[in-house]
Amino acid sequence: MKYDLIIARYGEVGLKSTKVRSRFEKKLVNNIKAAIDCDVDRNQGRIYIFPKNFDEAVENLNRVFGIVSYSPAISTYSNYEDIDKTLGEYVLNLASEGIIDEETKFAIKCRRVGTHDFTSQEMAAFCGGVVRKRILAPVDLTNPELTIFVEVRDDDTFIYHEKIPGPGGLPLGTQGKVVCLVSSGIDSPVAAYLMMKRGCEVIALYCDNDPYTSKMALENYNKLVDQLQKYAAGVPIKKRIVKYGDYLKKAKEGAPEKMTCVLCKSGMYKLAEKLANEMGALAIVDGSSVGQVASQTLDNILATRYGVDMPILSPLIGLDKLEITRIAEEIGTFEISKIDDGGCSAVPRYPETRGDLDRVIEACEAMNQDEAIEEAFKSISRNE
């Protein structure tokens, strides 16, 4: 089938006030243009996309947040003669692709905006006749196997039969920046993805625990962010890597061994907060999910957040591993995350699972955490 354009629909954006909506729409159009080579028109709550390469466009639109569904379509003029000709050809093309034959129960759905000398029902009935002139298929308005949509908008009419679901959410870049703590694991890339889906620009901070973790962990972080970039057209993710091995060494040497993981996480939040302040981000994001591992007990979640003033958002907090894994598979990060990169050798044999606040504060002082954070912060790569 040769299409003329793709019609994209957005959901939540349409619920905003006129001013906010216009800003969101502009951002969405910008992101669409960054994702595919195309021209774009906005009109009456729809986005009309004229891509240079249709296959690429259909694939990439699936990764542009804010789009709820989209339809490859053909266009014609809003009069009986042109609709008859264009819809007639469209149906013959559908038949040659095996989408309709004499047995296919079909319906026409007509929507109309503007002033015309026909009603939507009259046009739908006319279009039903147009189809049956080419293929004598049965009309079934209650349980159609194929629905052909005819959208009459002023002088233009659009014909399509598919509504491809988009990713939904809000256009990337409409909700401000967040610093996401992204490791090489399964969860944190999913957390970053979900925040992107809510429109947040992401700065992905990786704490490089070398020599306690392998080079492969860093490589996997890089691959994960590259995969997430496919969803970030228009507002690319910024990578930030901090050398965290010295901090961990100080934690292990200066504070009780048991406290290493609590101090590790607490330090990450503090670094993320400093980075957020430097880069104008308004929140920190991590991949915690209550009780998933020993370090993610409610006690530890509370204790590790002590001393951080910025909100720490954990979009996976109530999801279980299977649900998180399902999303990771869908977005293409699971295959990368599941590669065994050797884990972290700084993890003590018996990590603290009930880090009560007093002991955590004591441990932070014992390792001179503030100074260690200052040192680590200086090492953050700022080149991308």
Ligand SMILES: Nc1ncnc2c1ncn2[C@@H]1O[C@H](COP(=O)(O)OP(=O)(O)OP(=O)(O)O)[C@@H](O)[C@H]1O
């Ligand atoms: N090396 C790291 N760099 C940046 N953030 C990290 C790192 N390790 C852990 N985090 C953050 O802390 C959260 C919880 O840490 P935890 O050690 O349980 O994670 P993980 O199992 O290594 O990775 P994930 O939670 O991504 O599967 C992670 O989801 C991530 O947001």
